Amino acid sequence: MSETQEFEPRIAAFFCNWCTYGGADLAGVSRLQYPPNIRAIRIPCTGRLSPTFVLQAFRQGADGVWISGCHPGDCHYIEGNLFARRRFTVLKNLLEYVGLEPGRLHFSWISSAEATKFQQTVIEVTEAVKALGPCRFLRKDIGMVA
Amino acid sequence: MSNPYVPYPVKISKTLVETEDKQLKSFWLDFLDPAHAEAFAYTPGQFAELSVSGHGEIPIGIASSPTEGDTLLFTVNKVGSVSTQLHQMNQGETMGVRGPLGNSYPLAEMKGKDITIVAGGFAVTTLRSTVTWLLDPAHRGDYGDITFIYGARTPGLLLYEDQWRDWQKRDDINCHVTIDREVAGWDGMVGFVPTVCEQVAPKPDNAVALICGPPVMIRFTQPVFDKLGWRAEQIVMSLENRMKCGIGICGRCNVGPEYVCKDGPVFTKAQLERLPAEY
Amino acid sequence: MDNQALTQGIREAASRLLAEGTVDCVLGYQAGTVPMRERPFFAYNPEEAQRLIWSGFCCNNLADFLIRRPAGEIGKVAVVAQGCVSRSIVGLIKEHQLTREQVHVIGVASPGMLDRDKVQALVGPDKVITAAAEEGDELVVEGPGFNQRIARNKVMRDNCYTCVQRNPVIFDELIGGESEPTHGGVIDKVAAPWERLDPAGRLAAFAENYQDCIRCYACRDACPLCYCHVCFVDESSPQWCGKTQDESDVLTYHILRAFHCAGRCVDCGACESACPQGIKVRRLTSKIEKDVREFYAYAPGLELESVPPLSMHRPDDPQGFIK
């Protein structure tokens, strides 16, 4: 990356199918502008999100990871996001304990009606990750082709 | 020094989905460099590591015969990650072939003898190579009667139909093709391979049998041959095990002291009786 | 009670249980072939039970062997269990890997188990130790040209210093009575030593801690929590974690393994005792243990009834970090 070019982070974004993914759709339909740095990955529920996915994203070169699902009480599967909340708490603490910079891993509750919150959060997440620069945490590097 | 781990680059010149369940797909491969084709001198019964860069390698028996020219034929069963990837590849794409690996069917020792070949399901690959090789005018005269028994569950699961239809028309090979159960439109034999073997009753005198198939077929075919008076030394089988290096180092394919990739894959039943059944 | 008396008590209990047919097998410890390395032993009859022993070097977590026996072979087994092993058994019962009826717990109060690496380091890394025997609060270590007495509490396993539950939490019989409760030391301080570092420093400390890892998976295989039929590191499609020695692959393995133990790890120290490279494997699990205790007021392995913290939720669970 040349110095003149601004760093554009790549952010793996895991969205619950029932809420945040709908929120993203609505943001799109509503023509709300947001930075193009997120790569949306649809998952059935935040409860489905294995910590493995998060590590895999960082391993494969993500500069940030954002996970978003239904507000507590709104889960399509009743309590998937509540289990997920505990898991995220432990995971976030663990990853930051072993050196992941705070600001790389984000969580949010965004319903399918909250297009504006979606837009706002993309902006917030992108800015936070951008400020940290490229991520080295767990990034797999196999070297160049000879 | 040549590096036995580096595959020869090849181009897929043709593909064909062989079976109705789409689990088996054939690949015809041409070497990018003619010198590699020359270096890849093989004998029926040998296998090669098919290499898909980024995914890995799988050991697959060579189904073509060297008598057919430089194009190699492999028929691949879709089971793991490499074979699944391979199934998605098409004509014109580049991949790799490493080999030929392993020993081969004992074609020299088989000279002057009657030969019975029994194949079940997709284990027919290297036997297709063998029959093609034996029927080549340069070799046919060296061998006695040839009997080929081939079975699959349904007609749609039989491989290489063009070939065996052709062999059925010839008078220098007895070709019996069977399916497990009656199906509308099938005019051939019906019955399990062991039963067909019992009916055909190949004679053990001055003869060799090559038997390849799924474990269940092997289990029921062996007693038939025993009853017909065949000795374990006359029965030749080909084993499969998980492999990586293909040249007898990496340690996972061994059956007792024998490495399936290097000392095999072809063993006589007599040899296997003295080894742990780790296959 | 000294080791001889405990050994005698274990042998008597085992002989009785086997003779009466109460259990099919007694899982205990046997003297190892090298000093300071006692090993798991399966006694099937009263004669074999005479080979059971007790010492401060009984460091394998025997609960691990309850779940590593081939399915169908689990009849009723008696297990020699110190505090941490009993907590592991509680966890396994809670997670439906065992039933309470399948195990007969022969409880032994742990005096704090000893770390052979620490003993070796103390007498000198190049000294050959030919014998090590406990005498009260001391360990007598012998070898060619030396005979050294070491205070027991200088060479205990790290996890034994912070342990607050040395007595078995469940047992069917107790050999040698309960031990005095321990205060457990300053667990929060040792649990998360990297907390004072900045992110770069933490990552460096983390990587350094695991730099000698050879990925033999002894930590996983010695752990009674790691009973998955297919471990995530062995998954091939998709492959979650590369098989190489690259830092990224090694660290991914350790993070995920530790995470999988969240709310379950009873801090038995079997992973550290098993590691051939002497890696401080508990650096991660202790941190998680601390978090789980702080956030959800839960300590694993103490009673059979409670629900593991990551298998439940409460409406008011902390979520300050969620936007």
Place this chain on the structure above:
Amino acid sequence: MSDKILTKDSAASFLAGLGGERDLFAPALAEGKLAWAPLEPGREPLWEFSNTQMSPKEFFFPQTECMMRFTNQQDGEQGMIMRPEPELARERVLVNMRPCDAKAFGVLDLIFCQDEVTDDPYWRDKREKSLIIALACNDPCPTCFCTSMNCGPHSEAGADVLLTDLGGKLLVRGVTDKGEAAIAELPEAVPEDIAAAASAKEKAEAAITTSVEMDQVKAREVMELYEAPHWDQVQESCLNCGTCTFCCPTCHCFDIQDETQGAAGRRVRNWDYCMSWLFTQHGSGHNPRGAKKDRVRQRFMHKFKYIPVKRGGEIGCVGCGRCVQLCPVNIDVREVVRNMNA
């Protein structure tokens, strides 16, 4: 074979002279652990030490080794075509290797370089570019049983040069042509030095207290050893971890995997271990060594029967005792072989 003499005072400068274009390595103590490390030219190596925790096989057979690289795209002439990694750029001198470790490389030569087809270029390259200076072992550990395994504390096999510590000086024996060339400039040893080395050898061999008989293992057929009942006990406590295989100087099984990252791709090999169920798992789900017992048995059968059968009687163990020291459940190879031989 010639015998030379080298004083310990001048050893550092002698080794530095061997260095030059080559990299020097020797066992060194770091944070209480004995491990192989670069030896700065001019520094004296350790003369007294026990076995390094891990074997030095990493020098010839790294735990992770890139074999080839490719461009990860189908389009373009060279896409997806494997290119082997370049060879080792600099030669190496491995100083003060234990004779058992050196012997192990002799055994592994027979496996990595069997014939025209099975000739591992990665192994061969590193072997050919290394000079092994072994240091005879005068104080064997209680877990050593090298004398039972076609080896010994003063074994010369696999080494280019064998040093014997005679106090202030070293007897330097050239074992191979490469070794002879390296020591050509040193002064000749006198008969007294040679006699002293011989008596040191005798003393060291006598100090090895464990002996393990192999006669019955040799005499028995594969299936008799395979079906023996003692495997049921051996496997009971085994964790199926990779400790014994990874610390072992002769264990050499490996896995080959491809890795990609954007346009780059590589094929790497990693140490693998027969204790892992994945090692032999077929794509179909069938596993020829599906039970723990099968896998535990495989390791010992491979070392003590299969390798001898295939490699002219060479044993796949040199008696270094590392696995005895490190096995988390103290499965003692000496006991296992005694059971096989019983």
